[in-house]
Amino acid sequence: MTTKEETVHQDQHPLEKSNILIEAKNLKKYFPVKGGMFNRQKSFVKAVDDISLKIYEGETFSLVGESGSGKSTLGRALLRLQEPTDGSIFFEGQDITSLKKEEMRKIRHNMQVIYQDPFGSLNPRMKVTELIGEPFRINKIASGKELEKRVIELMELVGLDPSRRNRYPHEFSGGQRQRIGIARAIALNPKFILADEAVSALDVSVQAQVINLMKDLQRDLGLTYLFIAHGLNVVRHISDRVGVMYLGHLVEVGEVEELYKRPAHPYTSALISTNPTPNPRAKREKVILKGEIPSPSNPPSGCRFHTRCPLATDRCKTEAPKLVPISEERSVACHYPLV
16 A cells, blocks of 8 residues: 555645746856866866746745756856856845855855755764754754754754764665755755755655655745756656756756656656656657767857757757746747747
8 A cells, every 4th residue: 555655645735826936037157167288278168058937925936957958057146056157146136246254145045955865965973963953053043952952853854863863874764864854954954955956865655755754844844946857757746846957058947747748858758758657558659869969168159059959950059048938837949849
């Protein structure tokens, strides 16, 4: 029998679009490439190249794409964990692009991160009570008995036994360590959480449990997520909207079910076609992409996907398509969209 903890919730919370929580306008993040005898700058890795997007309060916006597409860099740039090269970032309508360190500290508690590695992101020399209580100590919010009380409340909230709070991270399983990371992330009641490959290092059954926990916390605490993942099945069950990235560009953005049922970009279609299906007898045409993803330091001209696209024409080689709406809830960057 399948239990609630073993099955990912299917219901999606209503997407409230009255308020934009985070907005990026023409955001770029370039990394210099140096070489030669004098280690001079030769070129740039264009990890994020002119991206504009909006994330609404209370939604889960997911980013998918192959390794090297720029997903994590975009997420970190939005939080200014990596400084953008160009463009603007707005949080609750405030331009945070050029805020100084002290000014950013005042809003940093509203922007937290859940990292991919639930062990590497935790200090192995600190007990769980110290790890979860650290945000309170750093921000001088609680100490002593009050701090202990808050740690216990957070551990209960994420499904951990508070009696184990004086143990070290290595004494917990991978899923439990990720729950510790989640407890740290929600400690200061943030509005926005970047979940950067937050479940990719976990077993499939544990992934479902952690995703269910994140959805429950989103409902109860009013959280907004930017969820980054490779696994398209995972993304489908937690997302409201999905952005598909390829070589630093957004090539498609849409509501999750519509995007999965009728992908508009050939790259999206290829990603979905290779996604494992629970029914091994189900017939589904696979789209095999040619070659490897090109280097972001030397991207192709025109449409960056044209070197691997089965529908590419001469126009695709010279003219870069813009991300434009094709319906009320869908945008695609393709000269020949599939829908």
